[in-house]
Amino acid sequence: MTYADIILPVPLDGLFTYSVPAPMEGQVRFGVRVLVPFGPKITHVGVVARVHGKAPEGIAVRDILRVLDTEPVVTATQYRLWQWMADYYMAPIGDVLKAALPAGLKAEEGYKPRTELYVRLRPEFGSARGLHVALDMIGRADRQRAAFETYLSLSGWAAAADSGNGGTVAEVTRDELLNASHTTTAIVNALVKRGLLETYTREVGRLNTGGEPDFTRMKQLGEAQQRAYNEIMFSFLKKNVVLLHGVTSSGKTEIYIHLIKQAIESHKQVLYLLPEIALTVQITERLRRVFGGKLGIYHSRYSDNERVEIWRKQLSAAPYDVILGARSAVLLPFARLGLVIVDEEHEQSFKQQDPAPRYHARSTAIMLAQMTGAKTLLGTATPSLESYHSAQTGKYGLVRLAQRYKGIELPEIRIVDVKDLRRRKMMKGPLSPMLMAKVREAVEGGRQAILFQNRRGFAPMVECRQCGWVPRCERCDVSLTLHRRTNKMTCHYCGAAYDVPQVCPACGSRELHTRGAGTEKIEDRVCDAFPEARVARMDLDTTRTNGAYERIIDDFAEGRTDILIGTQMIGKGLDFDRVSVVGILDADSMMNYPDFRAYEQAFMMMAQVSGRAGRKGGRGLVILQTKSPDAPLLDYVVRNDYGALYREMIAERQAFRYPPYTHLTYIYMKHRDETVVDHAANEMGSMLRRWFGDRVLGPDRPAVARVKTLCIRKIVLKLELGIDMAKVRQYLRAAQKAMADDPRFRSVQTYFDVDPM
Numbered sequence: 001m002t003y004a005d006i007i008l009p010v011p012l013d014g015l016f017t018y019s020v021p022a023p024m025e026g027q028v029r030f031g032v033r034v035l036v037p038f039g040p041k042i043t044h045v046g047v048v049a050r051v052h053g054k055a056p057e058g059i060a061v062r063d064i065l066r067v068l069d070t071e072p073v074v075t076a077t078q079y080r081l082w083q084w085m086a087d088y089y090m091a092p093i094g095d096v097l098k099a100a101l102p103a104g105l106k107a108e109e110g111y112k113p114r115t116e117l118y119v120r121l122r123p124e125f126g127s128a129r130g131l132h133v134a135l136d137m138i139g140r141a142d143r144q145r146a147a148f149e150t151y152l153s154l155s156g157w158a159a160a161a162d163s164g165n166g167g168t169v170a171e172v173t174r175d176e177l178l179n180a181s182h183t184t185t186a187i188v189n190a191l192v193k194r195g196l197l198e199t200y201t202r203e204v205g206r207l208n209t210g211g212e213p214d215f216t217r218m219k220q221l222g223e224a225q226q227r228a229y230n231e232i233m234f235s236f237l238k239k240n241v242v243l244l245h246g247v248t249s250s251g252k253t254e255i256y257i258h259l260i261k262q263a264i265e266s267h268k269q270v271l272y273l274l275p276e277i278a279l280t281v282q283i284t285e286r287l288r289r290v291f292g293g294k295l296g297i298y299h300s301r302y303s304d305n306e307r308v309e310i311w312r313k314q315l316s317a318a319p320y321d322v323i324l325g326a327r328s329a330v331l332l333p334f335a336r337l338g339l340v341i342v343d344e345e346h347e348q349s350f351k352q353q354d355p356a357p358r359y360h361a362r363s364t365a366i367m368l369a370q371m372t373g374a375k376t377l378l379g380t381a382t383p384s385l386e387s388y389h390s391a392q393t394g395k396y397g398l399v400r401l402a403q404r405y406k407g408i409e410l411p412e413i414r415i416v417d418v419k420d421l422r423r424r425k426m427m428k429g430p431l432s433p434m435l436m437a438k439v440r441e442a443v444e445g446g447r448q449a450i451l452f453q454n455r456r457g458f459a460p461m462v463e464c465r466q467c468g469w470v471p472r473c474e475r476c477d478v479s480l481t482l483h484r485r486t487n488k489m490t491c492h493y494c495g496a497a498y499d500v501p502q503v504c505p506a507c508g509s510r511e512l513h514t515r516g517a518g519t520e521k522i523e524d525r526v527c528d529a530f531p532e533a534r535v536a537r538m539d540l541d542t543t544r545t546n547g548a549y550e551r552i553i554d555d556f557a558e559g560r561t562d563i564l565i566g567t568q569m570i571g572k573g574l575d576f577d578r579v580s581v582v583g584i585l586d587a588d589s590m591m592n593y594p595d596f597r598a599y600e601q602a603f604m605m606m607a608q609v610s611g612r613a614g615r616k617g618g619r620g621l622v623i624l625q626t627k628s629p630d631a632p633l634l635d636y637v638v639r640n641d642y643g644a645l646y647r648e649m650i651a652e653r654q655a656f657r658y659p660p661y662t663h664l665t666y667i668y669m670k671h672r673d674e675t676v677v678d679h680a681a682n683e684m685g686s687m688l689r690r691w692f693g694d695r696v697l698g699p700d701r702p703a704v705a706r707v708k709t710l711c712i713r714k715i716v717l718k719l720e721l722g723i724d725m726a727k728v729r730q731y732l733r734a735a736q737k738a739m740a741d742d743p744r745f746r747s748v749q750t751y752f753d754v755d756p757m
């Protein structure tokens with residue numbers, strides 16, 4: 001008897017063993033998908049991980065129902081990476097499978113090929129004589145005759161029959177025929193009915209063929225860029241990972257393009273990861289010009305069917321040479337990976353939050369590169385502390401680009417004290433007088449402005465003036481954000497939308513007012529203040545539909561809009577030529593966030609947003625509005641002094657035992673009932689303390705302690721470097737199992753967030 005161990009898309013640890021019916025032997029092998037029964041009623045599509053002859057003990061094994069592939073859809077390297085992710089991030093391998101496979105491969109009939117309808121001549125008429133017979137049959141039906149003759153010339157039958165030697169006949173789609181002969185489907189159908197033509201379908205790909213690559217379109221590297229390029233190549237001789245620390249607009253992307261070309265010429269594939277789909281829009285255009293059809297794009301905005309086609313192309317004999325994508329692209333198959341580029345490597349969105357696996361795409365990419373012998377280049381103007389520390393300690397190579405391309409100066413950054421302006425009654429609305437003046441100057445001078453407000457919606461808070469009542473989500477412990485466009489109050493944690501009350505439900509007062517400003521409000525104010533300007537807004541709400549990113553970014557890049565308002569989405573690596581002023585409207589909301597990374601994140605966000613100013617045509621200006629103008633952090637931002645930020649933060653991390661000086665893991669527990677989750681978390685806390693002592697902190701209530709009706713508790717585990725993490729994970733798994741096996745806590749969810757952000 002043959003057995004197969006199968007990865008199933010279920011959140012349970014381990015593989016599942018099934019027996020292989022005799023007729024399927026040979027077909028069931030590593031990497032192919034199979035359909036199996038699961039439980040009394042359902043079936044799952046799983047991937048074969050192993051085939052063996054060892055009957056599992058003590059359990060009834062069921063048969064595989066069907067084999068879905070003739071060739072493997074998962075490579076051995078992918079499976080190794082999945083195993084690493086499952087182990088390191090302590091997630092069931094089934095969850096990794098779920099994250100990796102496009103939906104179209106996860107269902108039995110998930111993928112639908114696109115087909116096209118073709119027409120062709122019935123074979124019995126395929127000769128000069130046959131054609132005459134056919135034309136005779138049509139007789140006086142003029143429109144049919146015209147359509148038929150058009151078909152003969154499109155397909156080349158006319159010429160072939162004339163020359164008398166057959167010749168080659170081209171395939172003609174029905175649509176081509178309809179267009180060329182200006183006729184109707186009915187006429188073509190009549191020809192089919194007469195038995196002269198027949199139709200057939202053919203599968204066609206959905207993927208953009210992308211045109212011919214043209215390396216001559218590459219820009220020649222400037223002197224500093226060339227030096228950096230050489231240093232990177234040299235560094236790769238000794239190090240597997242190199243950090244390119246280059247200020248904004250220093251031409252990093254151009255260097256990547258040269259590195260990609262070099263890799264392609266050595267017959268290697270490149271994976272180019274970006275943190276944000278918005279960014280792929282611009283970079284796609286830059287890469288497409290040079291690499292044409294060698295470039296594939298992969299992210300969640302693509303349809304399931306398209307993603308299946310990209311996946312399959314990666315498995316084919318002619319895969320893409322370059323894959324550009326967001327986080328999940330690291331999970332694609334690669335046959336000959338040579339280089340991984342992680343652009344904007346400091347971005348937190350590389351870390352997946354929910355659902356499991358809570359993996360970091362940068363770490364995963366480095367692991368993938370290590371498994372395949374590829375090199376990894378991390379690029380950014382504001383390195384993550386972890387990466388910079390690795391570069392400082394010699395684990396990674398480090399290459400710097402301190403100058404902007406063409407020597408354009410970094411923008412001047414002016415701080416505006418909002419508190420002081422308010423005191424002097426000079427702050428009318430969210431834009432200070434200076435920012436107003438500079439935006440006006442930009443718009444009137446044919447330049448552009450970017451306004452950054454890291455909150456979407458109209459107002460982050462609604463409040464009763466009489467009693468202080470604040471509307472909150474019924475399912476989450478957060479206050480609601482007012483959205484004017486939809487006239488709803490929305491929960492940004494679960495998405496629930498509520499009607500705006502006319503009177504305060506607590507005291508009956510009509511004096512409900514809003515506090516704070518989100519991007520919608522900024523947009524309103526800006527439109528009022530600059531009626532002649534063309535204003536666009538880019539945030540989660542305006543980019544939900546397909547093509548919305550492209551439209552907003554293109555319009556701004558082409559100068560069809562003057563002022564762009566947005567959340568952190570606009571801060572990431574976008575390259576615009578005509579932006580002369582950038583306004584950071586509320587620096588404080590970034591600095592006062594309760595998280596150990598908040599401070600450096602605030603620096604990075606402000607430095608990145610500032611980097612959008614003055615990239616071409618003269619030095620830009622950044623106006624930074626704050627209530628705490630003396631914060632040392634702002635001084636670092638003004639001087640663009642990453643080094644100072646790094647020194648302060650790394651000292652703090654060391655003093656308080658945070659990464660990179662420790663391994664950090666959060667243990668989350670969730671349950672509907674507050675007392676149950678408290679009880680469970682306390683039990684878990686004491687269990688972990690028995691093993692790990694004072695390395696365990698908590699349990700505590702996280703900043704948002706209830707989401708989607710589940711109460712959340714958090715335990716922090718800080719482990720010194722050099723500890724045996726494999727052992728630690730064993731303990732943690734044992735603790736998780738002990739909780740699951742305890743009848744009191746069976747319904748409590750316990751999960752881990754390894755290297756949390």
Ligand code: ADP
Nearest residue numbers: 219220221222248249250251252253254405575
């Ligand atoms: P970064 O990725 O460091 O922010 P980019 O690669 O986007 O910088 O370069 C900034 C701008 O300068 C872009 O508009 C880019 O086209 C231009 N640029 C960079 N390098 C060159 C070069 N060697 N030749 C011409 N233009 C360049």
Ligand code: ZN
Nearest residue numbers: 464467504507
């Ligand atoms: Zn009230």
Ligand code: ZN
Nearest residue numbers: 473476491494
């Ligand atoms: Zn909610």
